[in-house]
Amino acid sequence: GDSVTQMEGPVTLSEEACLTINCTYTATGYPSLFWYVQYPGEGLQLLLKATKADDKGSNKGFEATYRKETTSFHLEKGSVQVSDSAVYFCALRRTGNQFYFGTGTSLTVIP
Amino acid sequence: DAGVIQSPRHEVTEMGQEVTLRCKPISGHDYLFWYRQTMMRGLELLIYFNNNVPIDDSGMPEDRFSAKMPNASFSTLKIQPSEPRDSAVYFCASSLSGAILNEQFFGPGTRLTVL
Numbered sequence: 001g002d003s004v005t006q007m008e009g010p011v012t013l014s015e016e017a018c019l020t021i022n023c024t025y026t027a028t029g030y031p032s033l034f035w036y037v038q039y040p041g042e043g044l045q046l047l048l049k050a051t052k053a054d055d056k057g058s059n060k061g062f063e064a065t066y067r068k069e070t071t072s073f074h075l076e077k078g079s080v081q082v083s084d085s086a087v088y089f090c091a092l093r094r095t096g097n098q099f100y101f102g103t104g105t106s107l108t109v110i111p
Numbered sequence: 112d113a114g115v116i117q118s119p120r121h122e123v124t125e126m127g128q129e130v131t132l133r134c135k136p137i138s139g140h141d142y143l144f145w146y147r148q149t150m151m152r153g154l155e156l157l158i159y160f161n162n163n164v165p166i167d168d169s170g171m172p173e174d175r176f177s178a179k180m181p182n183a184s185f186s187t188l189k190i191q192p193s194e195p196r197d198s199a200v201y202f203c204a205s206s207l208s209g210a211i212l213n214e215q216f217f218g219p220g221t222r223l224t225v226l
Contacts, residue, residue, distance in 0.1 A: 036215075036217075041219075042174070042203075042220075043115070043217030043219045043220050044154075044204075044215075044217040046214050049214070089154065097142040097159075097161070097206050097208055098156070099156075099215055100143075101153070101154045103153035103154075104153055
């Protein structure tokens with residue numbers, strides 16, 4: 001069945017460091033891919049998305065490229081800030097409205 | 112729009128008591144999802160509705176859990192009787208079919224503690 005695997009955390013980085021959170025997926029066909037972010041005490045919010053191979057989603061300095069050949073959708077940011085501390089979820093949607101979420105990766109950015 | 116509204120935000124109850132969590136989806140959305148989040152199991156889909164009809168409840172952990180959606184603007188998740196292992200954050204989300212990418216919008220969650 002459809003599934004998403006993302007790197008386990010927690011991840012701790014210093015401010016201005018580079019971030020990569022790995023995400024790979026298993027699905028038939030061509031799913032849409034998403035990154036959601038959950039700030040402390042809040043619900044999940046959509047961070048970025050991509051609908052087809054080679055699409056690049058971007059938002060708030062974060063980027064992720066839909067790689068069909070490696071079935072991956074890694075999240076990257078060149079310079080993280082303290083305010084980026086949150087839990088990040090990779091997700092896919094193949095058909096219908098049901099999403100499949102990864103287990104989440106906790107990021108802490110220290111000054 | 113106010114977004115997805117959940118109540119209560121926090122609930123503390125004793126083992127054996129009945130717990131009812133409430134959700135108001137975004138107006139016009141025709142899909143509603145209930146998730147449970149724990150440290151051990153991450154984010155789990157419990158059940159989802161389309162046009163107020165339950166479509167897939169395979170994620171509901173056991174018969175103690177039940178969910179209803181009597182109309183398009185209200186849903187409940189009930190646990191009876193509650194147990195300490197039910198302690199978690201419960202999220203409600205809604206989406207609109209036909210919209211580009213069918214993004215799910217999440218509520219702030221209900222943090223349930225069962226003593």
